[in-house]
Amino acid sequence: MTCAEVRQVLPEILDGGPEGVFPVDFESHVKSCLACSDLISDLKLISSEARQLAASEEPAPRVWVRIAAELRAEGLIREPAVFDPAREAESTSPRRRWSAWWLVPVAAALLVAGSYVVSHKQAPQMAKRQAPATPLTTPTPVTSAATSASVSAPAPSATPTSAPSAAPQRLARKSAKRTEVVASAEKPAVEPEPSAEDQQFLSIVSTRVPSMRATYESQLKAVNAHIREVQAYLKLNPGDAEARQHLMDAYQQKALLYQIALDRIQ
Amino acid sequence: MPAAGAAFFMARLQRTSLQKTRVHLAGINAASIPLASIQDTMVVTLVLATCLSAVAFAESKKEYRYTVGAHANISVDTQYGAISVLPGSSDEVVVTATLKSGNVEVDEQQNGNRIEIASHLLGGLDQEAGQVDYELLIPPDATLNLRSSTGPLSVERLQGDLTLEGADAVVNVRNVGNGHVHVRTMRGPITLTDVRNGHVEIASISGDVHMTWVDGPLVQVNLGSGRIFYDGDFGSGGYYRFTTHTGDIEALAPANVSAGFRAHSVLGRVQHDFPLQPRHSRYTVEAGRSFVGTAGGAASEVMLRSFSGRIRLKQR
Numbered sequence: 001m002t003c004a005e006v007r008q009v010l011p012e013i014l015d016g017g018p019e020g021v022f023p024v025d026f027e028s029h030v031k032s033c034l035a036c037s038d039l040i041s042d043l044k045l046i047s048s049e050a051r052q053l054a055a056s057e058e059p060a061p062r063v064w065v066r067i068a069a070e071l072r073a074e075g076l077i078r079e080p081a082v083f084d085p086a087r088e089a090e091s092t093s094p095r096r097r098w099s100a101w102w103l104v105p106v107a108a109a110l111l112v113a114g115s116y117v118v119s120h121k122q123a124p125q126m127a128k129r130q131a132p133a134t135p136l137t138t139p140t141p142v143t144s145a146a147t148s149a150s151v152s153a154p155a156p157s158a159t160p161t162s163a164p165s166a167a168p169q170r171l172a173r174k175s176a177k178r179t180e181v182v183a184s185a186e187k188p189a190v191e192p193e194p195s196a197e198d199q200q201f202l203s204i205v206s207t208r209v210p211s212m213r214a215t216y217e218s219q220l221k222a223v224n225a226h227i228r229e230v231q232a233y234l235k236l237n238p239g240d241a242e243a244r245q246h247l248m249d250a251y252q253q254k255a256l257l258y259q260i261a262l263d264r265i266q
Numbered sequence: 267m268p269a270a271g272a273a274f275f276m277a278r279l280q281r282t283s284l285q286k287t288r289v290h291l292a293g294i295n296a297a298s299i300p301l302a303s304i305q306d307t308m309v310v311t312l313v314l315a316t317c318l319s320a321v322a323f324a325e326s327k328k329e330y331r332y333t334v335g336a337h338a339n340i341s342v343d344t345q346y347g348a349i350s351v352l353p354g355s356s357d358e359v360v361v362t363a364t365l366k367s368g369n370v371e372v373d374e375q376q377n378g379n380r381i382e383i384a385s386h387l388l389g390g391l392d393q394e395a396g397q398v399d400y401e402l403l404i405p406p407d408a409t410l411n412l413r414s415s416t417g418p419l420s421v422e423r424l425q426g427d428l429t430l431e432g433a434d435a436v437v438n439v440r441n442v443g444n445g446h447v448h449v450r451t452m453r454g455p456i457t458l459t460d461v462r463n464g465h466v467e468i469a470s471i472s473g474d475v476h477m478t479w480v481d482g483p484l485v486q487v488n489l490g491s492g493r494i495f496y497d498g499d500f501g502s503g504g505y506y507r508f509t510t511h512t513g514d515i516e517a518l519a520p521a522n523v524s525a526g527f528r529a530h531s532v533l534g535r536v537q538h539d540f541p542l543q544p545r546h547s548r549y550t551v552e553a554g555r556s557f558v559g560t561a562g563g564a565a566s567e568v569m570l571r572s573f574s575g576r577i578r579l580k581q582r
Contacts, residue, residue: 211392212433219452219471226490226511230573233532242549243532246573249509253490256469260433260452264345264415 001029006036010043198224201258208265219257226250326368330361330383332376337426340404341411344385346397349412350420354403366397409445417454443482455492463502474513489513493575497582500525506568514576517568521581524562529570529577531555536570538579 006029013026030037194202198220206213230247237243340359342349347366354360359381363372373384385398393416404410409427412419417435421428427446430437435454439447443462453472464482468475471490481501486508487494493513499520500506506525508515514534519525526545529536535554542559551558570577 215434215453222491223471226573229511240532242530242571243573245571246509246511246532249488250490250511250573252469252488253471253511256450257452257471260431260450263413263431264433 001025003029003033003036006030006033007039010040192228194220194224201261204265205261212261212264216257216261220254223250223254223257226253326365328363328365328372330359330363330372330374332359332361332381333357334359334376334381334405334408335379336405336407337379338405338408339380339411340383340402340408341381342383342400342402343411343413344398344400345387345414346393346416347385347414348399348416348418348420349402349414350400351402351404351410351412351422351424353406353423356405356407358403359405359408360403362401364399364401366399367395370396370398372398499523500566500568503565504567506566507571508569509571510575511573512575513572514578515570515572516578516580517570518580518582522562524565525568526560526564526566527568527570527579528558529556529579531572531575531577533574534572534576536577539581540579 006026009026013023030040202213202217202220205216227247227250230243230250234240234243234247334357336356338359342361361374361381361383363383363385365372369388371386371388373382373386375382383400385396387396397416404424406423406425408424410421410424411429412421413431414435415433417432418438419430419432419435420438420440421430421442422440424442425444427448428439428442429446429448430439431450432454433452435451437449437451437454437456439449439456439458439461441460443460443464446465447458447461447467449456449458449468449470451470451473454470455474455476456468456470457476457478458466458468458480459478461477461480462482464480464485466480466482466485466487468487469489470492472492473489474492475487475489475494477485477487477494477496477498479498480496481498481504483502483504485504485506489510491512492510494508494510494515494517496506496508496515496517498518500517500523508517515529519540521540523540527538527540527542528547528549529538530549532555536556538557540559540561542557542561545558545560545564547558549556549558570579
């Protein structure tokens, strides 16, 4: 065996071979070669010293425990998420679910509050518009409400002040009740979404005449509002033939809007 | 005082600028004008000339003449622009079209006694570029159909049937009679003046209607949120039917009007100052919201209806 062959197999012999047991030709070469003998001696020394060094500097397990405790106390490290069936069952318990479900009543309360605000925002406008309609203070001269044959009393001005004796109170009560009923009927909570036909209509308008989309949309909203207004009134006054005619008129207005738009986009 | 001070300041500023300009021009020697300045001046001049010629080419006028017989049928349809119609010769139609750009043209055709004029936009033009204004002179007895989204539409002194339509068009009809007058707008206001013996039908969603001396066998107005104003005599033994949803109705009539009246507002207030005579009615009358009665011989029938608008009938 040559020196080169000894260096080549030396790591294997040092790592795997039983200490002090070497192949015969290997031992014969090391005994006869001073360089290889010194090299093996140095490697054995380094290896033994390294083993002793590792054993003496290895900290005790309690050191790691203390360090981990301090880091945990300072919040720098967290416990790894470990699946725990008991903990999992606790997390799906009703108490845990409540933390998410509390949003439901809050959302409902917000909706109710929103509806309240919307309805009360519209109520003054409605009341303002209806206020002069009640003949409590200024009844008109033509006042034969009891029979179908009505008589018009001459009046000198456009704001007459006289009326038959018992009629005002009766009419006042009737009108007040009617106003109340109408006000409740006309109180839309939330403006409904446009119907499929209306959406299609607006879509076509947007495509053909985009500059007019806002105009047609506002007009359509107005017409739909008129229709809803009469419908709400008719729910409470189904026998009112006049209101039914107004409903027909409102639908005619909507038809007119569609027709004008159709003429425009053709 | 601030306005006077501003005017004084502006006048002084102009004088100062003028003096500076004169001094500057006086100091200029023709020989010292560099070549680059001449080139710049030429470029600017060319650009200005091009712009001016473009404007000149953009707006153009075209005239069309048609010979027609009695009761011709004339139709004008434009997306954007005004249409004005006046009476002309009894056997000729003269159409003058003013085109605001070169990207719009006039399609016209005559089939016998029927004439059709229409603006043809050659692309997605806006209102300014696609505008075509029309002026027509037509036989007074012609039947007329006008349509313009923007308007205005104006018709005067005709005796034939009229149909006018426009979304936002302002409509003016004056001094016409003996024919149908049909007007439809979305939000354009409508004014009828001196319409005699007409068969009038008006519909608008949010436009107002103003009628002065309008009468005929049928005068019908149906509005949404617009208001109706009528000043006339409800004559001709006609049927007058005014309806609004939220708009107010106001009618003025002479004290000696001859008409039967019925007014009703479902939620609004109703007033009148006529000494109406009682009459039978199938409608229930509720004080403050409706009235029924007659005045004079009740030659005409007047129905004023609103859902929530106010109705007032007043003596002139």
